[in-house]
Amino acid sequence: MPTLQDPLMIVTDLDGSLLDHHTYSWEPAQPWLERLNEEGIPVVICSSKTAAEILPLQRLLGIISSPYIAENGAVVHWEEFNGSVDRAANKGYTEICQTLQKLRDRLGFKFIGFADVTEKEVAEWTGLTPHNAALAKMREGSESLIWRDSAARFDDFSEALAAEELTLVQGGRFWSVMNRGAGKGAALDLLLRHYTHPVGHKWLTIGLGDGPNDGPMLDKVDYAVIIKGYSKTPVTLQREGRDVEERVFHSTHFGPEGWSEGLSHFITQG
Ligand SMILES: [Mg+2]
Structure with missing residues (x-):
């Protein structure tokens, strides 16, 4: 299991995941957000929201310098880059x-x-x-x-x-x-190919999401948290292998409570 000393990157959906589906609150996730911030671990918002919506939220959440993926993967942004999966x-x-x-x-x-x-x-x-x-x-x-x-x-x-x-x-x-070809999974691929860790380690990724559109992103991360949600369509993952059970966690709580539950499940705190 990962620790806070690993080269972690958190990739997260917003609505119904980090933010409560009904109230848009993230209060139950606040202690984890502070901890990740202290450790300099990027929290990459990966959402259907636009960049214009994500930027003020990043400030409120205290994760200003992290990359983000907007509009369900149609837009990817990190410090040196702003664009889409295949712009031309x-x-x-x-x-x-x-x-x-x-x-x-x-x-x-x-x-x-x-x-x-x-x-x-x-x-x-x-x-x-x-x-x-x-x-x-x-x-x-x-x-x-x-x-x-x-x-x-x-x-x-x-x-x-x-x-x-x-x-x-x-x-x-x-x-x-x-x-065509765009989406949360393709956007994360692009990010992981180009956004390098400060000292060159390979990112160890934990993804969190509650909806079917999070599936392609959750298939790309090392550890996946499927947050209990209200969607009629379940989140289905394509990932295979012997360690699927160890690397996919289904939260028992909704929204930001389930978000924290997922991180606490995967990250060993020393
Ligand atoms: Mg969602």
Whole structure:
């Protein structure tokens, strides 16, 4: 089991994981956050939230200099880098919205995206304050949407997006449309390839998440915490091997309580 002296990196989802699903509080995780901060261990937020939402949260959480992954993996940021998984081939936010509009005009799909509504409506959907809803609308690499058509039409939509080199990722509350190949797992891959440990050690990663969109990220980390959540779709991991049972932990508590429970399970404190 890892100790605080190991070259640890914590990679965490926000909603329903580090933040309470209903109140957005992280109080039960505060002692662990302080401990990690004291030890200089990066806490990488890996969330469906935008960079504009993550930055003030990082300050509140006291994890300012850590990298982050925003918009379900469509955006990756660390000190020397800000961008997406394969920038050259990628559509930016404006282009993604234009493609969505084109598909809607041509094929008549019924959905409603953040670009289609005001911050007031986003606030009503999410329970965010109007200010925070405005931050949620400041998107760079993915569009969030609510599907308002049949399941059969959803399959057609998914195919039409694939033909445009786009893909759908299911988040906690919304679907995200982003470039094909993007996602939390691909974003973490990129980060681990380029963001080096201060003295060159190989990062020992612990990932924490509660939703199906966290699966690809939890498959990439050395130790995975699946936090008890409210999602109807369970988190399924692809990882295999003899040590899966030792390296995957299911919390008994929800949200930040489960988050702390997971870290206490894996990290031996000396
Ligand atoms: Mg979540």
